[in-house]
Amino acid sequence: MPNRSSDALFQLIKSLEKSEKRNFKLYIKRNSGSEDLKSIQLFDAMDKMDEYDEAQLLNKNKNLRKQQLSNAKAYLYREILSSLRLIRQEENIDIQLHEQLDFARILYNKGLYLQSLRTLDKIKENARAHNQETFLLQVLFFEKTIEGLHITRSMQDRADQLATEVNVVNDHLLLISRLSNLSLELYSWYIRNGVARNEKDEAAVQEFFERNLPADLSQCQGFYAQLYLFQSFCWYTFIRQDFLLYYRYTQKWVDLFEKEPFMLPIETSHYIKGMHNLLGAHFDLLNDQKFEETLKQFEAFSESDIVRNNVNNRIQTFVYLYISKLNQHFIYGTFTEGLSLVPYIEEKLKEYWIYLDRHRILVFYYKIACLYFGSGDYGKTIDYLNKIINWRVDLRTDLQCYSRLLHLIAHYELANFGLLEYLTKSVYRFMAKMENLSLVEEEIFRFLRKSFNLKPGQLKPEFAKLLEKLKTYEKNRFETRAFVYLDIISWLESKMEDVPVQDVIRQKYLGGKRRG
Structure with missing residues (x-):
């Protein structure tokens, strides 16, 4: 995957569709000044690039000196946004409300106070109908300015009514802000750390959640207050691995x-x-x-x-739809069949590389690695896991940890015993450093270290012992994540039965054992 360009103008141009590019050129050609003609040349040059290269850009635009480039790019950036605003204004309620607010300001500047107030009334009605309370507050403050500076006689008791409206909107916006902050901070905790790993993690999350949750949840009325309330409960229950409550709030x-x-x-x-x-x-x-x-x-x-x-x-729909399509193959046990999705996903990851955050890319790599593991292609499994392992560790430590554990098991399947002792110690140290060792993982490491010295005929009894131990942890909430990230039970059963792991999972699905 290519490196992301940090050039904002290049990213904006690459995000444009054909119709938007055509509209931009029509928009800018209405002014035939030399600045606009240079902008079109600069636009075309950047549009043809696969990656942003300033030296190449200047070389192909001889009439543009290096000292002028920064200003030329800033001008072009503004013009593109202006052209997009014209064709996108009907699609977004916030753009429409901004435009109406601009009209109210123009009328006010013309001294047409009553017309401005009538426009503001229409904006308030539209904003309330679409739950746009931040705009509602802007309108109310503008109304207060007009009423406070001019004798409009628009209505008796206007001052009291406006003050009451502002207080109501302010209180509701404060509630929404508190809930949205709570939701965001819980989500940020999950992105950094994954799910709660022990009682200490859970206690910390619970204390933060209860401290920031409004005392009276009956106040949480309206679309946005409820949205952020449900999101907060969603992240909280997921971090705690209370999947039933997680389902209810989603x-x-x-x-x-x-x-x-x-x-x-x-x-x-x-x-x-x-x-x-x-x-x-x-x-x-x-x-x-x-x-x-x-x-x-x-x-x-x-x-x-x-x-x-x-x-x-x-x-966004591509990302979440295809993560779910991969998950569907994990449920069905159709890992080999699921590999048909990989070329399309790879193609889209390349197409969307400018926009995708690293967290989403890592999730795709891990799920693709799991597909290859389930289908028995351990070499490909290792290839995709290396993409995660070699990435700088700054988020989703749980994903990093389980990538290393699956990486270790893939080498075990390939009988790379020369590497295994070193890898086992390395992965154990990494996970211990992250304070990420669960009881399940301790048992897996203990088995792997012991198995180096076992003869092939001695392995099955040891697999059986490990399977029996791990099954005792299946109902332990803090051990759940080990089974979600890595279906170790099915892998052990496949070793016991000498069949591919996907066959074990497929039989469980067909037998109805995996249904909730």
Whole structure:
């Protein structure tokens, strides 16, 4: 995957669709000044680049000196955004409200105070209808300015009414801010650390959650207050690995959009993330029937105009849809069949490399590695795990840890015994340093160290002993993550039965044993 360019203009140009590029050129050609002609040349030169190269850019634009480049790029950046604003204003309620607020300001500057106030009334009505309370507050402050500076006689008791409205909106926005902060900080905790690894982690998360949660949850009314409340509970229950409650709150999250469908085009990203978490909850609980239903619903949504006509929505939907498609093969035990998804995923990761955060890329690598492991291709498993292991460790320490553990087991399957003793010590040290060793992992390491000295005929009894020990941990909440990231039980059963691991998982699925 190529390195990300940090040049903002290059990223913006590369994000444009053909229709947007055509619209930009029509927009800028309306002014035929030399500055605009240079901008088109600069635009075309950057559009043709695969990666941003300033030396190449200057070489191909001889009329542009290095000292002028910074200003030329800044001008072009503004012009592109201006052209996009013109064609996208009908799609976003916030852009529409900004435009109406601009009109109210223009009327006020013309001294047409009553017309300005009538425009502000319409904005308030529109903002309330779409739950846009931050705009509502801006409008109220503008109204207070007009009423405080001019005798409009627009209404009796206007001052009291405006003061009451501002107080109500302020209180509600403060509540939304508290809940959104709580949701964001819990999500950030998960991205950095993964799930709670022990009682100490759980106690810390619980203390933070309870300290920041509003005392009276009945106050949490309105779309955004409920959205951030459900998200906060979603992250909290997931970190604690309480998958049943996690499912209930992700369902509440998605149901919000069923109750207020007009919010779907406004907060599409939140809906996409909610569907991702709902699918994740069904996966964790092995609710295969509900998983299938939700996946079909999400796939149908991916074909809607809301997704097709918005780059961000397309990218986010691709990420979460294909993570779920991979998860579906893990549920079914159809690992080899799932490998057919890998070329398309790789193609899209390359296409979207500018936009994707590293966390999502790492998740894809790990799930693809698991596909290859389940299908018995341990060499490919190691290739994808190396992509994660060689990445700088700064997030998702749990993913780093389980990548190393699966990497170790893949080498064990390949009988790379010359490497195994070194790798076992290395992985053990890494996971211990991360304070990430669970009881399940301790047992796995103990088995691996012991197995180096065993003859082939002695392995099966040891596999049986390890399997028996690990099954006692399946109901332990703090051990759950080991079985979610790595189906070690099925792997051990495959070793006992001398069959591929995907066959074991497939038989469990067909026998209904994996259904929640």
